[in-house]
Amino acid sequence: MNRSLLIKTALLSSTVILAAGCGTAAANGSSSTPAVSQPAAAVATARSMTILTGKMDGKPGWPEFTPSVWTAPQGSTVTLTIVSHDDGTAPLTSSSPYVKVSGTTTGSELVDGQAVTTVNAQNVAHTFTVPGLGINLPIPVAPTGGTITVKATFKLPKSGTFNWQCEAPCGTGSTGWGGPMITPGYMEGSVNVTAQ
Numbered sequence: 091m092n093r094s095l096l097i098k099t100a101l102l103s104s105t106v107i108l109a110a111g112c113g114t115a116a117a118n119g120s121s122s123t124p125a126v127s128q129p130a131a132a133v134a135t136a137r138s139m140t141i142l143t144g145k146m147d148g149k150p151g152w153p154e155f156t157p158s159v160w161t162a163p164q165g166s167t168v169t170l171t172i173v174s175h176d177d178g179t180a181p182l183t184s185s186s187p188y189v190k191v192s193g194t195t196t197g198s199e200l201v202d203g204q205a206v207t208t209v210n211a212q213n214v215a216h217t218f219t220v221p222g223l224g225i226n227l228p229i230p231v232a233p234t235g236g237t238i239t240v241k242a243t244f245k246l247p248k249s250g251t252f253n254w255q256c257e258a259p260c261g262t263g264s265t266g267w268g269g270p271m272i273t274p275g276y277m278e279g280s281v282n283v284t285a286q
């Protein structure tokens with residue numbers, strides 16, 4: 091067996107152990123290496139949010155994330171999927187920190203399956219930004235009449251209520267910072283991380 095095949099086999103074995111949830115290296119019988127202890131609460135959790143346009147939610151000019159509040163347990167690793175229907179841009183400046191992905195386990199996010207670390211400032215429609223968790227996910231503009239999907243994985247090491255905010259000026263008023271930008275349930279909400 092060549093080296094890369096060995097590594098593949100080892101990876102497969104550990105995947106099986108993780109999937110089973112209760113396996114050990116000894117039970118697997120394929121290795122004499124001591125079992126690496128997994129963090130007790132390394133629970134994989136999936137969450138999803140949808141971004142509706144104001145037209146869709148019945149309040150023109152007021153796009154919204156729904157649900158705007160979700161809960162996950164402390165210690166979990168969350169894969170968040172955000173499906174956006176919004177084909178309107180809310181450009182940032184290219185020097186804005188919010189064009190960059192941060193806080194994810196890979197350092198990137200998947201946009202329609204493609205890993206990116208930044209989104210072109212002119213192409214940003216929204217962001218999902220959680221300062222208390224160091225998370226920023228820029229959401230690109232969706233194709234007209236279609237959707238764009240942003241997927242990212244991050245850890246939730248501490249419990250508490252963490253507010254999120256869209257940092258792209260997608261709201262009302264001359265600056266785009268009014269209306270939905272300052273109203274919970276639209277471009278603001280929270281992530282509630284429950285203590286284990």
Ligand SMILES: [Cu+2]
Nearest residue numbers: 216256260277
């Ligand atoms: Cu927004």
